[in-house]
Amino acid sequence: MISKPQHADVLVVGAGPAGISAAIAAATHGSKVLVLDDNATLGGQIWRKGIAGKAEPTKPHAQDTRQAILRAAFITSGAELLPGRRVVDAPRPGILRTIVDTPTGPMPESFAWDRLILATGARERFLPFPGWTLPGIVGAGGLQALVKGGYPVEGKRVVVAGTWPLLLAVAAHLQQCGARVVSIEEQAPLGQLVPFAAGLWSHPAKVRQGIRYRAALADVPYRIGWWPIAAEKNASEILVRLTDGKRIVTETCDLLACGFHLVPNTELAELLGCKISSDLVEVNDRQETSVAGIFCAGEPTGIAGLDAALVQGEIAGLAAAGQPQKLSALHKKRAKENGFGQRLNAAFRLRPEVRLLCAPDTIVCRCEDVTYTQLQGRASWTEAKLQTRCGMGPCQGRICGPAVQSLFGWRATSVRPPIFPVPISAFGNNDSDFLEEITTFQETE
Numbered sequence: 047m048i049s050k051p052q053h054a055d056v057l058v059v060g061a062g063p064a065g066i067s068a069a070i071a072a073a074t075h076g077s078k079v080l081v082l083d084d085n086a087t088l089g090g091q092i093w094r095k096g097i098a099g100k101a102e103p104t105k106p107h108a109q110d111t112r113q114a115i116l117r118a119a120f121i122t123s124g125a126e127l128l129p130g131r132r133v134v135d136a137p138r139p140g141i142l143r144t145i146v147d148t149p150t151g152p153m154p155e156s157f158a159w160d161r162l163i164l165a166t167g168a169r170e171r172f173l174p175f176p177g178w179t180l181p182g183i184v185g186a187g188g189l190q191a192l193v194k195g196g197y198p199v200e201g202k203r204v205v206v207a208g209t210w211p212l213l214l215a216v217a218a219h220l221q222q223c224g225a226r227v228v229s230i231e232e233q234a235p236l237g238q239l240v241p242f243a244a245g246l247w248s249h250p251a252k253v254r255q256g257i258r259y260r261a262a263l264a265d266v267p268y269r270i271g272w273w274p275i276a277a278e279k280n281a282s283e284i285l286v287r288l289t290d291g292k293r294i295v296t297e298t299c300d301l302l303a304c305g306f307h308l309v310p311n312t313e314l315a316e317l318l319g320c321k322i323s324s325d326l327v328e329v330n331d332r333q334e335t336s337v338a339g340i341f342c343a344g345e346p347t348g349i350a351g352l353d354a355a356l357v358q359g360e361i362a363g364l365a366a367a368g369q370p371q372k373l374s375a376l377h378k379k380r381a382k383e384n385g386f387g388q389r390l391n392a393a394f395r396l397r398p399e400v401r402l403l404c405a406p407d408t409i410v411c412r413c414e415d416v417t418y419t420q421l422q423g424r425a426s427w428t429e430a431k432l433q434t435r436c437g438m439g440p441c442q443g444r445i446c447g448p449a450v451q452s453l454f455g456w457r458a459t460s461v462r463p464p465i466f467p468v469p470i471s472a473f474g475n476n477d478s479d480f481l482e483e484i485t486t487f488q489e490t491e
């Protein structure tokens with residue numbers, strides 16, 4: 047049976063910068079705060095190796111001052127991290143359901159909340175092109191995460207391609223770990239990037255960070271306005287064909303790290319009934335969503351980087367802890383960071399050509415092996431799912447969903463629990479509660 051729900055005044059989902067900042071703000075003002083994250087440690091995507099929280103208090107991590115300050119503040123705030131817990135369902139108002147790995151297997155758990163803060167971050171966008179599913183072709187952030195987890199890249203030749211400043215961060219990290227970065231290929235045209243760069247004077251820290259990355263990668267070609275059009279694999283190497291629309295070059299590498307911007311993780315917010323506009327969770331001045339008592343911070347409300355995630359998290363935490371008088375001091379900073387995010391998104395927006403890279407036999411849904419041709423002529427995402435099983439594999443459309451949206455303009459019409467796949471063993475021998483809840487939900491759809 048599912049045990050009695052643990053209760054939090056403020057329950058935070060996501061222990062990245064936004065969630066950490068929210069938890070500190072709420073706990074410091076007297077709320078009992080629990081933080082759920084599917085990773086093993088605090089830190090989210092950017093600090094994936096983790097900044098130690100209550101779950102691992104002996105592991106020091108003081109190289110980065112910012113991380114060290116946040117870690118110390120989190121520990122002293124009294125907020126509690128419950129790692130290794132993936133939120134999969136919201137079965138009743140005020141209750142979230144998680145799956146946690148235990149020595150006896152995955153188990154469901156429940157959490158009751160008075161106020162909820164969603165800080166679920168974002169994931170990479172993949173765009174299909176001929177060869178994109180070959181072994182050795184991985185997401186840019188995905189490769190960085192693998193390397194942070196111990197995957198060896200020493201001596202490996204890597205092409206980093208796609209779009210977004212993340213490409214530079216990934217390339218610098220790979221090089222630092224011994225990889226030979228062959229080239230960085232940014233699809234955004236120079237004409238879009240120059241006005242953005244010129245407007246960075248009010249963000250000196252970001253300029254310094256960019257200069258550090260470029261200095262570390264001084265010997266690596268950074269091609270602006272180039273994108274991959276196809277990849278092939280021979281016995282041991284990947285051949286990547288790249289174009290700027292006029293010329294074509296071929297680079298040889300061992301790994302192609304490829305990501306086309308980020309996609310906000312809005313599924314849980316959608317499941318909870320929060321209003322979504324232009325693929326983002328809509329929030330007000332207090333970071334509160336359209337559902338009273340549910341707040342959202344960080345990437346699900348807009349892709350705007352670390353500083354935006356931190357200030358939005360702080361606002362959400364203070365608002366959830368009932369401290370509205372402290373919010374106005376943070377609004378100027380939030381406006382500045384949100385504005386930066388908007389300019390960043392405009393500068394790195396996808397060019398039309400990268401949405402048109404598929405050949406007829408290019409796989410679009412890699413879980414279910416659905417090709418571009420099989421999807422052509424369908425009227426909607428729902429029809430494509432029903433007729434081809436596109437998006438019905440283990441990733442539940444997280445990878446092919448944004449791709450078909452780019453290719454055909456279709457968007458998922460509903461989110462169903464569980465929002466992540468749940469192993470059948472998590473239901474236990476006599477535990478029918480979870481199945482019943484999910485079945486009930488689906489029958490009422």
Ligand SMILES: Cc1cc2nc3c(=O)[nH]c(=O)nc-3n(C[C@H](O)[C@H](O)[C@H](O)COP(=O)(O)OP(=O)(O)OC[C@H]3O[C@@H](n4cnc5c(N)ncnc54)[C@H](O)[C@@H]3O)c2cc1C
Nearest residue numbers: 060062063064083084090091133166167187344345351352
């Ligand atoms: C793959 C990737 C790599 C990145 N690498 C860098 C980098 O090297 N440098 C850089 O400056 N920026 C990087 N970024 C961008 C960076 O993540 C943002 O700028 C910012 O830090 C986001 O903070 P956040 O708290 O909103 O989200 P995140 O840091 O993404 O934190 C969200 C957390 O919520 C968890 N989560 C989501 N859904 C659930 C659920 N249902 N149940 C439980 N837990 C859940 C996630 O696992 C994650 O730990 C990266 C982004 C991505 C997607």
